[in-house]
Amino acid sequence: MPTYVELAQEEEKEIIRIRRMLHQEPELSGQEFKTQQKIMEELDKLQIPYRKAGNTSLIATIRGRNPGKIVALRADMDALPIQEEADVPFPSKIPGVMHACGHDAHVAMLLGAAKILFDIRDSWDGEIRLFFQEGEETFTGAKKIIEAGGMDGVDACFGLHGSPGCKTGYVNIEAGYRMAGCDTIYITFQGVSGHGSAPYLAKDTIHPACLFVTDLQGIVTKNVDPQKPVVLSVGKFVGGTKANIVSKYTKLDISMRYFDKQVRKTVHEALQRHVKAIADAYEIQAEVIIEKSTPSLFNDEALCKLAETAANKIFGEGKNLKQNRQMASEDMAYYFEKARGVFCNIGYINEEKGCIYPPHHEKFKIDEDYMKLGAAFHVQFAVDFLNQKEQEQSLVNE
Structure with missing residues (x-):
């Protein structure tokens, strides 16, 4: 044959x-x-x-x-x-x-x-x-x-x-x-809009969202075993409507790649924790939606x-x-x-x-x-x- x-x-x-x-x-x-x-x-x-x-x-x-x-x-x-x-x-x-x-x-x-x-x-x-x-x-x-x-x-x-x-x-x-497994994470910060000349009368969301983005990689370095790789990439950041309006909403889209299932769980929990901490610090609301793409x-x-x-x-x-x-x-x-x-x-x-x-x-x-x-x-x-x-x-x- x-x-x-x-x-x-x-x-x-x-x-x-x-x-x-x-x-x-x-x-x-x-x-x-x-x-x-x-x-x-x-x-x-x-x-x-x-x-x-x-x-x-x-x-x-x-x-x-x-x-x-x-x-x-x-x-x-x-x-x-x-x-x-x-x-x-x-x-x-x-x-x-x-x-x-x-x-x-x-x-x-x-x-x-x-x-x-x-x-x-x-x-x-x-x-x-x-x-x-x-x-x-x-x-x-x-x-x-x-x-x-x-x-x-x-x-x-x-x-x-x-x-x-x-x-x-x-x-x-x-x-x-x-x-790698892949998750897409959608985060929405919600505050109170107001005039740009008086931000203290409103609750801005762009500044807290920026702090969260700079804080994000701390999850990778401080919560995850360096022998178990994970990647967090902010691919989309949308906030505000006009220069003189305090932004009521700011939204982030984040791509996450990982191998280990426990690492995935750790990062998900940390994301929730960090988002809540920053939202609480600035007296705004926040929502985290995690969409599983593939294991x-x-x-x-x-x-x-x-x-x-x-x-x-x-x-x-x-x-x-x-x-x-x-x-x-x-x-x-x-x-x-x-x-x-x-x-x-x-x-x-x-x-x-x-x-x-x-x-x-x-x-x-x-x-x-x-x-x-x-x-x-x-x-x-x-x-x-x-x-x-x-x-x-x-x-x-x-």
């Missing part, structure tokens, strides 16, 4: 065709209706059953020769509100929208893997679920698939993302916390070992590069709250082809040679996991 890389090589032209088709008609988070339709057409060609989930997501299912474990493979499919400037012969046709994070390639790779897995379904036991997920950029899509029952009974999850930290042909697979992403150690073994078969020995964990976030983490999982980075950088830009850049461009490797990696991990004997599984877990 050919290797999975060889089978993916046979599907490479089709994988590239699908990716370029999707690239030309990108759609924003929660609006991926044409993308969903195109994926359904491809699944229909392959005779792979599926059902809709959320707004535009799909859950497809492939069953092997016998009942067994269930593994979920995921590809995100939303684009970004960026005007494309990449030097490609198949640019976005939608003004102000482009696939600047490689989600078009993720979908194409998973469809390529689906073709291979369906063709070889008599060689493995169990069930493979394919998640074509909306809204990763807004951290909404994974929750919709979970709500639709996509994770019911799932034993393991696998996902990958194109990485600017690796050249084509290399990967990054590491256990533990790999991507931190934690790779299971045993599944990382399995993924490393699978990667060696696809990429070759010595191709797993170490990388720093990222303060960026990923809603793949929601799946990992329901079952063990591993999320891998796969290199797309190729300087000779001009594929040098990071995600979310207007000149973002991938080396399409990496896609056949990604498709094969999906296949290898899924089959290895499903065919893994219980005795071997217990050894890996130990």
Whole structure:
């Protein structure tokens, strides 16, 4: 039997065709209706059953020769509100929208893997679920698939993302916390408006809000173990209406990134405490609203070992590069709250082809040679996991 890389090589032209088709008609988070339709057409060609989930997501299912474990493979499919400037012969046709994070390639790779897995379904036991997920950029899509029952009974999850930290042909697979959790914190200070010439007759909110912003980093330095990173960034500060009116309202939007759940709790409590203390000191009111975007992403150690073994078969020995964990976030983490999982980075950088830009850049461009490797990696991990004997599984877990 050919290797999975060889089978993916046979599907490479089709994988590239699908990716370029999707690239030309990108759609924003929660609006991926044409993308969903195109994926359904491809699944229909392959005779792979599926059902809709959320707004535009799909859950497809492939069953092997016998009942067994269930593994979920995921590809995100939303684009970004960026005007494309990449030097490609198949640019976005939608003004102000482009696939600047490689989600078009993720979908194409998973469809390529689906073709291979369906063709070889008599060689493995169990069930493979394919998640074509909306809204990763807004951290909404994974929750919709979970709500639709996509994770019911799932034993393991696998996902990958194109990485600017690796050249084509290399990967990054590491256990533990790999991507940060993300919260958005909305703070409103409310005082009493008045004339700018007599602030003592009013209750200003801009000055207390400024003090809170300068005080904010003290939470990080004085309340949190420096070995457990957290980032607090004030991205929006709005207060007042006119120069000679004392501001009744001042509002702050803060982005918080973290790994450790206890650190998250500590910072949330400190934020509430500091806001109240400053509000009380200036005799004003304050409200704190914490919006959870996505939890931190934690790779299971045993599944990382399995993924490393699978990667060696696809990429070759010595191709797993170490990388720093990222303060960026990923809603793949929601799946990992329901079952063990591993999320891998796969290199797309190729300087000779001009594929040098990071995600979310207007000149973002991938080396399409990496896609056949990604498709094969999906296949290898899924089959290895499903065919893994219980005795071997217990050894890996130990």
